[in-house]
Amino acid sequence: MKKGFDNEKYLKLQKEKILERISSFGNKLYLEMGGKLFDDLHASRVLPGFEPDVKIKLLCSMKDKAEIVICISANDIERNRIRADLGLSYDNEVLRLIDSFRGLGLYVSSIIITLYKGQSSAQKFATKLERRGEKVYFHQYTKGYPNDIDTIVSDEGYGANPYIKTTRPLVVVTAPGPSSGKLATCLSQLYHEYKRGVKAGYAKFETFPVWNLPLKHPVNVAYEAATADIKDINMIDSYHFNKYGKLTINYNRDLEVFPVLKNILKKIIGKDLYYSPTDMGVNMVGYGIVDDEVCQKASKEEIVRRYFRYYCDYKKGNASFDTVDRVQMLMNELEITKDFLPVVPFAKRISKESGHPTIALELPDNSLVAGKTKSLLSASGAVVLNALKTLAGIEDGVTLISDEILRPILELKINTLKSKSSVLTLDDVLIALAICGTKNENARKCLNKLEDLKGCNAHSTYILSASDENTLKKLGINITCEPHFANNNLFI
Numbered sequence: 001m002k003k004g005f006d007n008e009k010y011l012k013l014q015k016e017k018i019l020e021r022i023s024s025f026g027n028k029l030y031l032e033m034g035g036k037l038f039d040d041l042h043a044s045r046v047l048p049g050f051e052p053d054v055k056i057k058l059l060c061s062m063k064d065k066a067e068i069v070i071c072i073s074a075n076d077i078e079r080n081r082i083r084a085d086l087g088l089s090y091d092n093e094v095l096r097l098i099d100s101f102r103g104l105g106l107y108v109s110s111i112i113i114t115l116y117k118g119q120s121s122a123q124k125f126a127t128k129l130e131r132r133g134e135k136v137y138f139h140q141y142t143k144g145y146p147n148d149i150d151t152i153v154s155d156e157g158y159g160a161n162p163y164i165k166t167t168r169p170l171v172v173v174t175a176p177g178p179s180s181g182k183l184a185t186c187l188s189q190l191y192h193e194y195k196r197g198v199k200a201g202y203a204k205f206e207t208f209p210v211w212n213l214p215l216k217h218p219v220n221v222a223y224e225a226a227t228a229d230i231k232d233i234n235m236i237d238s239y240h241f242n243k244y245g246k247l248t249i250n251y252n253r254d255l256e257v258f259p260v261l262k263n264i265l266k267k268i269i270g271k272d273l274y275y276s277p278t279d280m281g282v283n284m285v286g287y288g289i290v291d292d293e294v295c296q297k298a299s300k301e302e303i304v305r306r307y308f309r310y311y312c313d314y315k316k317g318n319a320s321f322d323t324v325d326r327v328q329m330l331m332n333e334l335e336i337t338k339d340f341l342p343v344v345p346f347a348k349r350i351s352k353e354s355g356h357p358t359i360a361l362e363l364p365d366n367s368l369v370a371g372k373t374k375s376l377l378s379a380s381g382a383v384v385l386n387a388l389k390t391l392a393g394i395e396d397g398v399t400l401i402s403d404e405i406l407r408p409i410l411e412l413k414i415n416t417l418k419s420k421s422s423v424l425t426l427d428d429v430l431i432a433l434a435i436c437g438t439k440n441e442n443a444r445k446c447l448n449k450l451e452d453l454k455g456c457n458a459h460s461t462y463i464l465s466a467s468d469e470n471t472l473k474k475l476g477i478n479i480t481c482e483p484h485f486a487n488n489n490l491f492i
Contacts, residue, residue, distance in 0.1 A: 001364055001453055004294030010050070013284040016056055018205075021282055022065075023168050025201030028193065030186040031282070032173045034206040038100055041085070043207055044480065046222045046299040047289065048455075059172065060104055066106045067169040070094055071180045073115050074122035074138075083177055087470075091125050093176035098134075110135040110164050114181025117141070137162050142184060146260045153267040158191035178230065183261070190268050202265065202273070204254075204280045209234045211248045211278050212286040219289075219297035220249060221330050225306040228326040229319060240276035248278040255376035301457065301478075303330055304340050308480035312463050315483045341480065343368065343459040348482075351461040357486060359383040361458040361477070363390060373423060376406045379460065380468035381429035384475070387453060388433075388446035400443050401432050420489075426471040453477055462486040 021028040031285040035043075037055045044052045051057070056076045059066055075081075076090045083093050092113065101108050111129055113122050116138040126136040134220030139161045151157050164185075169188070173182045186202050190449075193200040208223035220234050238252040238256060254277040261280075265273045289295055307327040313319035331337065339345045346368045347360035356372040359379040363369065369390055371383025385400055394400075409428055424432075436443035454476030462479050472479045 001048060002291065002294045004291040004298065005047040005049035005288050006052050006290045007049055007288065009290075010238050010285060010288030011054060011058060011061070013287050014059055014282075017282045017284050018058075018062070018170070018203075020204050021201065026199035027169050028171075028198055028200035029169065030171045030173060030189055030200060030202050032182045032186050032202070032204045033172050034178070034182070034204070035208070037174060039085075040207070041224055042222075042302070043285075045305075047218050047295055047303050048298050049290075050285075050288070056104060058105075059106055063104075063106055064168060065168055066172055067109045067166060067168040068101055068172045068174060069110050069112060069164065069166070070097060070108065071112045071114050071124075071173060071182050073180050074113050074117065074119045076177070076180065077113070077114050077125050078119045079113040081177070090176040090180075097174070097176065107168070108208070109166060110137060112137050112139055112164065112181065112185050114139045114184060117142055137164055139185060139188060142188075145184075146257075149263050153191060153264060158188040159195075161188045161192075163177075163192040164189060166474065178466070180380065183257075187261075187264055187268070189479050191217050194268055194492045198271075202280070203282050204277075207283060207285050209249045209251055210286040211212050211237070211250065211281060211283065212250065213289075215249055216333065218296045218303070218334060220221055221334060222299040222306075223251075225303040225327045225330050228310065228323045228330075231326075237276050237278045240278040243275040248276075250277045255272070259358065299326045300334060300336050300340055303327065303334065304336065304344075305340060305478060305480050307331060307338065308459075308483070311483040315463065315485070341457055341459060342366075343457050344480070346370065347459045347461050357460070357462045358480075359458055359460045361453075361456055363387060363389050363456060364452060376403060376410055376424055377429060377467055378421075378423045378425060378465075379462075380426040380464065380472060381424055383458065384426060384453070384472075385429065387432070387445070387456075388449050389442075389445050391449040391452050392442070392445040394445065398442060400440070400446060401436050403428070405432055405436065421465070425465065426468045427467060450475060 038053060040052050072090055072094050081090045081091060088096065098108050099131055111134055113126055115134065129136050142152055143157050170238060173186050175182050183228050190200055190202055209220040213220055215234055215236060224232060225268045226236055230238050233252045234249055235252055235255055237248045240246060240248045258277050262274065310323045310327055314321055314324050343360040343362050347358050347370065350370045351358035354372055357379050358370055358372050360368055360370045361383050369386045370381065371379050371386050373379045374382060406424060408433060410424050433443050433447060437447045458472065458477050458479045460479065460481040462484050469479060
């Protein structure tokens with residue numbers, strides 16, 4: 001697949017920028033890191049060539065200088081907030097992040113529970129961590145925030161929070177998701193550092209929106225689509241334009257909070273540190289784009305995928321129609337329709353002709369294959385087998401897994417395991433294919449082609465089961481679904 005982004009160039013420029021910012025302060029920088037450090041699949045989809053774990057590679061290249069502080073809001077623990085892309089609660093995501101960071105040799109020094117008001121669930125989570133030897137701190141809501149600057153920057157405000165002892169020049173403050181208290185943690189630490197005579201600094205690292213791309217560039221519009229549920233809106237950084245006469249892009253939340261942030265930083269440091277939200281950032285991702293046309297096309301595809309995702313969430317009762325409507329408006333602005341993804345009209349046509357639920361998949365050479373729900377297989381299992389056969393150069397009539405193997409598996413699931421599904425899932429099919437691959441050369445060839453499905457687009461004419469959807473995602477397939485349920489059952 002065509003690449004539009006130079007990962008190595010970006011990695012080099014980004015490291016240089018962060019090291020430059022560290023040196024501009026007293027060799028101590030608190031870096032608020034937004035977005036996803038692991039598995040930034042949105043970035044990899046809209047910027048083909050961007051490696052999902054490039055931020056981790058960046059930190060690993062500076063591991064001797066960096067330590068990590070993880071924030072989580074007590075409110076998110078209390079309401080069991082879920083990270084939608086992983087299906088993990090925020091507290092479990094914190095545990096996963098700690099293990100993942102340490103598995104790469106990165107130093108995680110502490111966990112901060114923010115907005116703490118005595119929530120029992122937050123205390124229980126802290127106890128769980130402390131009994132495993134972790135350093136946990138509680139930060140409460142900052143007294144006087146946002147307007148009473150004198151109180152905020154005092155022992156009653158940030159001074160009421162415990163000081164987190166850090167030992168390295170770069171302190172990366174991250175979280176399992178937005179609104180976790182990263183900024184407040186950074187500012188609280190700056191207050192304590194300056195009281196101790198350490199002239200530390202603050203900067204922000206957000207990948208999107210890309211500050212040096214046009215406001216309505218598809219890459220930036222794709223960010224708006226991705227955050228339509230929390231109503232992020234890209235805007236021209238008016239502070240930057242007024243100060244420097246240059247057009248740069250930021251988003252509404254950063255622009256809204258900047259006057260408050262500017263005054264707090266000035267109160268702590270004693271002078272103006274930044275004149276615009278753009279000044280605060282260290283993001284160099286825009287300089288990594290090497291083929292703008294490729295990135296524009298990929299971003300438009302991502303916007304359509306977001307439309308289908310939100311529409312399905314709406315049908316499930318997990319999103320409002322305003323979110324769907326918002327993404328539709330963004331599609332109209334870019335003059336694209338749902339059929340911008342070729343798999344969409346193809347899947348619907350095959351389903352209409354056959355009368356069966358269908359999934360279509362676009363292969364790397366842009367050819368299209370389809371799979372229909374059959375007596376033994378779900379459409380997910382059928383389309384993956386058909387795609388693998390095409391990639392392996394195996395004729396359509398060749399059987400990879402015989403019914404004699406598939407039928408006993410389905411009977412076991414229904415009769416013994418009491419499964420409500422009348423067909424085998426994609427997981428079942430892949431396990432059967434792996435077993436067949438021990439003696440069947442064609443099955444083995446197909447297994448070797450699984451990696452080639454990564455990055456392919458697919459579309460289903462019905463809302464998939466969680467099992468099939470998750471397996472398709474694990475294969476790296478970008479799946480979208482029509483907002484229609486496969487049957488009338490309410491309990492899935």
